[in-house]
Every structure is written in structure tokens, then in C-alpha cells.
Amino acid sequence: MSLGTPLAPEAFVEQLREEGSRRYHDRHPYHVLMHEGKLTKLQLQAWVLNRYYYQTRIPIKDALILSKSEDPAFRRMWIRRILDHDDEDKGGLALWLRLAEGVGLDREEVASCRSVLPGVRFACDAYVELVRERSLVEAVASSLTEFFAPDLMSRRAAAWEEHYPWVDRAALEYFRSRVSRARRDSEEALDFVIRSATTRELQERCVAALVRKCEILWALLDAVYAAYVTPGWRLPESA
Amino acid sequence: MSLGTPLAPEAFVEQLREEGSRRYHDRHPYHVLMHEGKLTKLQLQAWVLNRYYYQTRIPIKDALILSKSEDPAFRRMWIRRILDHDDEDKGGLALWLRLAEGVGLDREEVASCRSVLPGVRFACDAYVELVRERSLVEAVASSLTEFFAPDLMSRRAAAWEEHYPWVDRAALEYFRSRVSRARRDSEEALDFVIRSATTRELQERCVAALVRKCEILWALLDAVYAAYVTPGWRLPESA
Numbered sequence: 062m063s064l065g066t067p068l069a070p071e072a073f074v075e076q077l078r079e080e081g082s083r084r085y086h087d088r089h090p091y092h093v094l095m096h097e098g099k100l101t102k103l104q105l106q107a108w109v110l111n112r113y114y115y116q117t118r119i120p121i122k123d124a125l126i127l128s129k130s131e132d133p134a135f136r137r138m139w140i141r142r143i144l145d146h147d148d149e150d151k152g153g154l155a156l157w158l159r160l161a162e163g164v165g166l167d168r169e170e171v172a173s174c175r176s177v178l179p180g181v182r183f184a185c186d187a188y189v190e191l192v193r194e195r196s197l198v199e200a201v202a203s204s205l206t207e208f209f210a211p212d213l214m215s216r217r218a219a220a221w222e223e224h225y226p227w228v229d230r231a232a233l234e235y236f237r238s239r240v241s242r243a244r245r246d247s248e249e250a251l252d253f254v255i256r257s258a259t260t261r262e263l264q265e266r267c268v269a270a271l272v273r274k275c276e277i278l279w280a281l282l283d284a285v286y287a288a289y290v291t292p293g294w295r296l297p298e299s300a
Numbered sequence: 301m302s303l304g305t306p307l308a309p310e311a312f313v314e315q316l317r318e319e320g321s322r323r324y325h326d327r328h329p330y331h332v333l334m335h336e337g338k339l340t341k342l343q344l345q346a347w348v349l350n351r352y353y354y355q356t357r358i359p360i361k362d363a364l365i366l367s368k369s370e371d372p373a374f375r376r377m378w379i380r381r382i383l384d385h386d387d388e389d390k391g392g393l394a395l396w397l398r399l400a401e402g403v404g405l406d407r408e409e410v411a412s413c414r415s416v417l418p419g420v421r422f423a424c425d426a427y428v429e430l431v432r433e434r435s436l437v438e439a440v441a442s443s444l445t446e447f448f449a450p451d452l453m454s455r456r457a458a459a460w461e462e463h464y465p466w467v468d469r470a471a472l473e474y475f476r477s478r479v480s481r482a483r484r485d486s487e488e489a490l491d492f493v494i495r496s497a498t499t500r501e502l503q504e505r506c507v508a509a510l511v512r513k514c515e516i517l518w519a520l521l522d523a524v525y526a527a528y529v530t531p532g533w534r535l536p537e538s539a
Contacts, residue, residue: 120366120372122367124364125364127367128361128366130360131360136363137386140379147379149376
């Protein structure tokens with residue numbers, strides 16, 4: 062690839078934002094149904110259960126990112142994500158399991174990951190492999206979907222309160238906690254990507270990593286949609 | 301490999317201790333010279349400079365170990381090693397750079413790793429690859445050289461105070477800090493290895509990983525010995 066001079070930071074950020082936002086999974090039919098209050102209890106539970114597998118991959122991919130950095134200052138910044146996620150009380154994993162209980166799922170069943178759909182597993186494992194195989198800056202760029210997360214999390218918390226009043230309100234804490242964490246995390250990651258992607262080729266590779274990450278999040282929802290909406294091969298006969 | 305029933309924990313620990321202690325690098329001629337006060341200033345500096353590269357590999361291999369674990373409780377335990385090592389003031393890397401200054405080296409020269417001997421680099425990179433390629437329990441077992449470290453660190457601090465009075469006393473803090481950290485870390489690691497190596501084959505693999513790690517530490521010193529003692533191809537002509 063010979064792609065000429067690097068984009069100016071503003072143009073590079075704009076390209077990341079553009080390519081990311083039009084592929085972001087807030088537009089997936091499953092999320093549209095969710096936010097319009099059209100999911101059944103079973104369908105909402107199915108999403109929570111399957112998405113938990115994605116949550117379990119996050120500290121693993123973040124540890125791989127840590128292992129790719131030669132810079133203690135970067136590691137001091139990035140390690141906070143793992144601490145945030147693994148904290149026994151307030152971590153992302155703990156809060157997601159509380160969300161699972163809030164929608165009426167059995168905590169151990171969810172934590173075991175034994176009922177996760179194969180397609181969900183493939184998509185999430187592809188994320189870990191992407192991070193393992195690509196360069197540090199590309200791996201960090203793949204995290205930039207977080208740039209779009211705060212808005213989605215805010216809308217989701219409001220939509221659930223309105224449409225799914227049977228869900229324990231306290232269980233929505235995961236979504237609320239992500240608003241500020243995702244904002245801070247994505248700003249740090251974006252700074253690093255802008256500073257590190259010093260050639261046009263690296264910039265293109267970063268955009269490609271973000272696009273692939275969007276495809277991974279989308280494929281996860283495709284698998285849940287196929288099993289629980291249409292063709293709905295996991296729906297009970299009477300649904 | 302079919303190796304029969306697993307050893308009882310006590311016998312397994314005894315085997316790890318036996319195979320590790322007889323290969324541990326406290327017996328290497330470079331360390332023997334060091335602790336007998338027979339290294340020149342240049343030779344002591346050479347060891348500090350080269351060993352820094354090993355220090356820089358530690359958080360990387362620990363992040364790889366983190367990435368191999370599916371257990372948040374294990375990760376909460378293991379992540380402390382990276383925090384301990386990367387802390388800006390009191391971390392292992394910061395203390396080692398203070399040691400480098402204490403023996404009269406330029407901090408930036410050491411931090412750059414540009415004068416590290418090729419053989420030292422190969423040995424340290426082999427450690428990262430061992431951790432990357434083997435299973436979690438084997439990777440943890442390879443850290444069990446720490447079991448022997450507290451004794452070596454105590455002897456080293458005393459030997460340096462006696463034989464190398466020109467070294468800034470405060471710079472020896474790294475060795476002192478390792479005594480309690482290595483004891484705690486190796487006990488945790490040993491507990492995990494005992495619990496996780498549930499077959500004779502796994503136990504043998506753990507012993508093999510520890511043996512390989514001892515070989516890595518030994519090879520590091522071989523490279524420094526060859527360059528700075530005999531044949532001494534890095535010694536100044538007049539030495």
C-alpha cells in the first residue's frame with residue numbers, strides 16, 4: 062500500500078467517526094426492536110445472556126493490548142480498563158451479572174457461558190484474535206467503537222426504563238457506569254491512535270480495524286436475531 | 301505421555317524445588333564473582349544494563365498470563381504484579397533505573413536498551429515466547445524461580461554493601477523490595493500450580509517450564525560473562 066501523505070488529525074478522526082458510526086450496531090434490527098420496546102422477555106434475556114460472552118472477552122483482549130506495549134505510561138493508562146472490568150463489586154463483569162439477574166436469568170447459568178450461541182462465540186473470539194494478531198495501534202483502534210457507546214448507553218437506559226418496567230431498575234447500573242467510562246476510555250484511545258498512526262497506511266489499517274470491530278458487534282446481533290427473532294429457531298413453539 | 305497418577309502436592313513441590321534450585325542462576329559464575337566482590341565497576345554496570353532488558357519483559361509476560369486466564373479472581377491477583385512493576389515511583393522498572401544510576405550508568409542509555417547484548421535479548425525474548433505459547437499453568441510455573449529469589453536478593457544486598465561501597469546505598473532498594481514481593485508472589489503462584497496441575501502430565505509440564513526458565517536466566521548470564529569476563533570481547537584493551 063502506498064497511499065500518500067497522512068491525513069491531518071481532524072480528517073483522520075472524521076474518517077474514523079464516519080466509517081464507525083455508519084456501521085455501529087445501534088442500527089442493528091435487534092437493537093432497534095430493543096429500544097422500541099418490542100422485544101419479548103425471552104428475547105431481552107437472550108441478548109443479555111449472549112452478550113455476557115462478549116463481556117468476558119474484554120479483559121482478555123485488554124491484557125493482550127497491554128502485552129503489546131513497550132511503554133509503562135501506556136500500560137498504566139490501559140491497565141485501568143482491566144481493573145474496571147474485573148472489580149469484584151463494581152466491575153463490568155459483576156454489573157453485567159447483576160443485569161442478568163435483573164432480567165430474571167440465573168446468574169450461574171449466564172456466568173457459565175454454556176448457552177451462548179455458536180455464532181456469538183465465533184464473533185467474540187474473532188475480536189480476541191484481531192487484537193492478538195494486529196499491531197498495538199490497530200488493536201487500540203478496534204476499541205474506538207466506545208466512541209459511540211455513551212450515546213447508545215444513555216438511550217438504552219431510558220428505553221429500558223420506559224418499555225421494560227419489569228426489569229429491576231438497579232440492574233441498569235451497567236449501562237449508566239459505561240457512559241462516563243466509555244467517554245474517558247475512547248478519548249484516551251483516540252489520542253493514542255492519532256499520535257501513533259503516523260503514516261497514511263497506518264491510518265488506513267486503523268480504520269480497517271475499527272470497521273472489522275463493527276462487523277464483529279453486528280455479527281453478534283445477527284446470531285441472536287436468527288435464533289430469537291427470525292427464523293427464530295430458539296423461540297418456543299407458541300411464540 | 302502417560303505418566304501414571306499425579307504426585308501428592310508435597311512431592312510435586314519437592315520436585316519443583318529440587319529441579320529449580322539446582323539450576324537457579326545464583327550458582328552461575330557471574331553471580332559468584334558478583335557476590336564475592338570480584339566484579340569490576342564495568343562488569344557490575346554491564347550486568348545492571350543487560351538485566352534491565354529482562355525487567356522490561358516482565359510486565360509483557362505478565363500481561364500475556366493475564367490474557368490466558370478466564371477467571372476474574374485469578375486476574376485480580378495477577379494484575380498486581382504489573383501494577384507493582386510499572387508504578388512510576390516504586391515500581392520494579394523505576395527502581396531498576398535508580399539502581400542503574402546508582403552504579404554510575406546513564407538512565408536514558410539503560411532505558412533505551414540499545415546496548416543490550418544480542419544473547420541477552422534472545423534469552424529474554426525466549427521467556428516471553430514460552431509464556432505466549434504454553435498453557436496458563438505452565439506459564440505460571442515458569443515464574444516459580446521467584447521461590448528462590450528472596451534468599452538471593454537478601455544475599456545480594458549484603459554483598460553489594462560490603463564489596464561495592466561506591467554504589468549508592470539507596471539504589472539497592474530494588475533488591476530489598478523484591479524480598480517480600482517475591483515471597484508473596486511465589487506463594488500465590490505455587491498455590492495455583494498445585495491446584496491446577498491435576499495430572500502427572502501437567503505436573504511434568506510445569507517442572508519442564510520451570511527448568512526452561514532457569515535455562516533462560518542462566519543463558520542471560522552466559523552472554524554477559526562471555527562479553528565482559530571471558531573471552532571478554534567487550535572489555536577495554538587494558539583490562
